Amino acid sequence: MLLGENEIGHLALGAAVFGGGGGGDPHIGEIMARLAVRRYGPVELVDLESLDDGELIVPCAMVGAPTVMVEKFPAGDEGGRIIAAIEKAMGRKAAALTSAELGGLNGVLPIAWAAHAGIPVVDCDLMARAFPELQMTTASLAGIPISPVAVTDERTNTIVFETIDSPWAETLVRSTVGAFGGSASMGIYPMTVAQARIGAISGSLSRAIEVGRVMSEVSADPVDALCEQLDGYRLISGKVVDVERRSDGGFARGSAVVDGTGRDTGRLVRFEFQNENLAALEDGKVVASVPDIITAVDVHTGHPITTENLRYGQRVSVMAMPCDPFWRSPEALAIVGPRVFGYEFDYETVESIHG
Amino acid sequence: MAEQDTLRLGIDVGGTNTDAVIVDADGKVVAKTKIPTTPDVTRGISEAIGVVLDAVDDKTRISRVMLGTTHATNAVIERRGxxxxxxxxxxxxxxxxxxxxAMWPDDLRSTVSVAETIIDGGAEFDGRDQVPLDEAALLAFLDGLDxxxxxxxxxxxxxxVADIHERRVVELIREKMGASVTISASSHIGSLxxxxxxNATVLNSALTNVAHQIIDGLRNACAEHGLEARQLFAQNDGSLMSVDQVLAQPVLTIGSGPANSLRGASALSGLTDAIVVDVGGTSTDVAVIANGFPRESTVPVEIGGVETNFRMPDLLAIGLGGGSRVREGEGSVRVGPDSVGYRLDREALVFGGHTATFSDAAVRSGRAGFGSVAADGLSRDVATRALALADEMVADAIDRMKLSPEPIPVVLVGGGSVLLSDSISGASKVIRPEDADVANAIGAALAPISAQIDELFEVGVDGREAAVEAAKQKVMDLTVAQGADPEDVHVVAVEEMTLAYMKGDHLRIRAKAAGRLD
Structure with missing residues (x-):
């Protein structure tokens, strides 16, 4: 598939759905990608299956504070520099890059970098949603080393980390981001195609593009169409009657309460977030939780709402959909399950709760 | 002259009408008029001033003249001047x-831009230099302008956060191109x-000539009538700017119309916290007054196809107005969103036309009484159901704009406000102020002076509260510097946001202060 401006628009929408309230506003990433394909031509999206086992691919993302990213956005050539640094560290050529995280900004930004660098994007990512920390990836679970990690800024300062594990990479990248001025671009978990077949989620980008395409064809509330397409469940449709926020260890935590309207009159659903939406509760019972994806959609605009843009009075439909099956093993739940985020309950799949 | 004897003259130039009022020190309307807007700025303003001045015995009592105008908005939308x-x-x-x-519409970009460049420089969020300023690149760009x-x-x-490089570039342009060239610097225009x-800074630059027109228009009109009052201009947050400020920041006059209308509604109703519902012929605008100011939109405001981030009132427009068509079908009744608009006085049933409208439904069911013929063509049942539906649309819009579930006072303004019920769901009371037809001009006449900041503050050893206090003091000082009475200046809004992904240390604070003119 060729990614032009149409596909980029759809991908931005779809990535916001999979982002589950996190990943930041895709707006800047979408503009960057649109301008890059206008200038350098469309980007080729290649199937993981079509590549040879031995080829090297580099998952990329931006990391840092959204407030900084809207003021000091990237130069545009970061992708090429990330690839060059990783190639030098590994002593071999990379064939393509991909998204490390399918959420918000990072869902679309790698398209801009690929267009600039003149290389393809592989149709896969490491989350099929958004997560707040670098070790929360399918690659990490598959035992693929996060290093070498290449972190670069707009000045072309580039640091390559060889870390002993992914939590160390998380710590070092965070302090680098501070020194670089609050945001940076990085390549992580460079892997062969053979590794990606077990350590990445294949087809996630094209799936997000298809989701965005369906959404763009529905005039208002797209949640029914999304639920049908993604085997999701409409948790409630109503009005946001309370939003509470607090800052906690560098994360934006909080919760929102939706008061049902129409056929949901009389029901209240509360959902809690830490950058991404983590859990939805009704009458004290969990009706969906991480790693399943919980997304609130503005019924008037049809667009998913990022957690920082939630506010009183919004009319929303809240949906929950199954995460990629990858996240449901006991090993996976040990790094992304509800208890990792401070909850006292165990994960139950959204299908078993509502099925 | 004693302060209580002074009068203020407010003028609002809208797309269709130019309104003028004279209000006394208590905010009471002494005279008002509404005339069609003229293409020539001075003439319309002068005519309106002439009408209201007739009601005043001694024009030296007028201490201030305030103008709100859509000139800048129209210039951008129509790519004119x-x-x-x-x-x-x-x-x-x-x-x-x-x-x-890069994202501007091509026609606007080619109309406005001589050339564009990016030179190295700028700051980090904590005020450090990103890189040294590339002065040679700036000079080369200026040399290359054809x-x-x-x-x-x-x-x-x-x-x-830190405008050292921005100020240095301004200085270098003046050194090279002449001390009198016009320059807009972004730190004076918008926030993060x-x-x-x-975008807002470039529009601001492009509006320089329009600013001169507006200022000259008011100055000449005042001179024609021998008014020696101080001249001030309404900006988009519902406060006033001086002549010098309009020259420096003309882009901030964009959106002053709706802001004036909201401030006027607040002044007329005596309420500082309320929902204002403005019912027109085609649509109804719902907005919020909080602390006496229009609540600002949190999403970027688009003007003429360009996204900007300056302060605009948060308005929710719904497709319901006096001319909205009423239709019956399949056991249900619909109202709008299509409307007969300005043709209401010909096409509505009560004016002898053939189209059933929201106005007809209100007359038919006895809520309103106007028109030349009975609206018999509309059944009483359909009229009742149409009104119920319209009431629900308004209640729903109010509910969407409220920030909490508690009932809140609702102020009804606009020509179509007679069509709405006195009991609106979610409203603690419904107020229909007198003189609401000239709410915009009243809003301009009674506006305060204000200032706003949106900056990152360092959280030092004294903690978050000290940072917020520092921000409040800074914005109050700025407001006094703009001409507010130091005794009256107060903070009207503070919003703090932590930077996600950054551990502690910095807080983004938006704050606004306002005060009576000194």
Whole structure:
């Protein structure tokens, strides 16, 4: 598939759905990608299956504070520099890059970098949603080393980390981001195609593009169409009657309460977030939780709402959909399950709760 | 003259009408008029001033004249009378992925832009230099201009936090191109969010000539009537600007119309916290007054196809107005969103026309009484159901704009307000102020002076509260510097946001203060 401006628009929408309230506003990433394909031509999206086992691919993302990213956005050539640094560290050529995280900004930004660098994007990512920390990836679970990690800024300062594990990479990248001025671009978990077949989620980008395409064809509330397409469940449709926020260890935590309207009159659903939406509760019972994806959609605009843009009075439909099956093993739940985020309950799949 | 004897003259130039009022020190309307807006700025304003001045015995009692106008808005939308601008972004090597004006509509970009460049420089969020300022690149850009611009727009990365490079670029342009050239610097125009602030800065530069027209228009009109009052201008947050400020920041007059209307509704109703519902012929605007000011939109405001981030009232428009068509079908009744609009006085049933409208439903069911014939063509049952539906639409819009579930006073203004019920769901009371037809001009006449900041503050050893106090003091000082009475200046809004992904240390604070004119 060729990614032009149409596909980029759809991908931005779809990535916001999979982002589950996190990943930041895709707006800047979408503009960057649109301008890059206008200038350098469309980007080729290649199937993981079509590549040879031995080829090297580099998952990329931006990391840092959204407030900084809207003021000091990237130069545009970061992708090429990330690839060059990783190639030098590994002593071999990379064939393509991909998204490390399918959420918000990072869902679309790698398209801009690929267009600039003149290389393809592989149709896969490491989350099929958004997560707040670098070790929360399918690659990490598959035992693929996060290093070498290449972190670069707009000045072309580039640091390559060889870390002993992914939590160390998380710590070092965070302090680098501070020194670089609050945001940076990085390549992580460079892997062969053979590794990606077990350590990445294949087809996630094209799936997000298809989701965005369906959404763009529905005039208002797209949640029914999304639920049908993604085997999701409409948790409630109503009005946001309370939003509470607090800052906690560098994360934006909080919760929102939706008061049902129409056929949901009389029901209240509360959902809690830490950058991404983590859990939805009704009458004290969990009706969906991480790693399943919980997304609130503005019924008037049809667009998913990022957690920082939630506010009183919004009319929303809240949906929950199954995460990629990858996240449901006991090993996976040990790094992304509800208890990792401070909850006292165990994960139950959204299908078993509502099925 | 004693303060209580002084009068204020407020004028609002809208797309259709120019309103003028004279109010006394208590805010009471002494005289008012409404005349059609004229293409020539001075003439319309002068005519309106002439009408209201007739009601005053001694025109030296008028101490201030305030003007709110749509001239700047129309200039951008119609791409008319705009100046040619050289756009300079100080942000390289970052930000090259989205060049200046890249997302502007082609026609506006070619009308406005002489040339665009990105030179190295700018700050980090904590005020450090991103890289040294590339002065040689700036001089090369200025040398290479093949047309002399009317003005220059300078936008530096993180200028709201640290504008050292932005100020240096302004200085260098003056050294090279002449001390009198017109320059807009972004830190005076907008808040964080580079693209939107840059867009607003470039529009600001392009509006320089329009600013002169507005100022000269008011000055000449005042001179014609021998008025020696101080002249002030309404801006988009419902407060006033001086002549010097309008010259420096004409873009801030965009959106002053709705802001004036809301401030006027607040003044007329005596309420500082309320929902204002403005019912027109085609649509109804619902907005919020909080602390006496229009609540501002949190999403970027688009003007003439360009995204900006300046302060605009948060308005929710619904497709319900006096001319909205009423239709019956399949056991249900619909109202709008299509409307007969300005043809209401010919097409509505009560004016002898053939189209059933919201106005007809209100007359038929006895809620309103106007028109020349009975609206018999509409059944009483359909009329009742249409009104119930319209009431629900209004209640729903009010509910969407409220910030909490508690009932709140609702102020009804606009020509179609007679069509609405006195009991609105979610409203603690419904107020229909007198003189609501000239609410815009009253809002301009009674507006205060204000200032606003949106900056990152360092959280030191004294903690978050000390940072917030520092922000409040800064914004109050700025307001006094603009001419507010130091005794009256007060903070009207503070909003703090932590920076996600950054551990502690910095807090983004938006704050606004206002005060009576000294």
């Amino acid at each position: 705009l100046g040619r601008v050289a756009c300079i972004r100080v942000g390289g090597p970052a930000t090259h992925s989205i060049p200046p004006l 047309e002399t611009p009317d003005s220059y727009a300078v936008t530096s990365v993180f200028a709201p 969010g580079l693209l939107e602030r840059e």
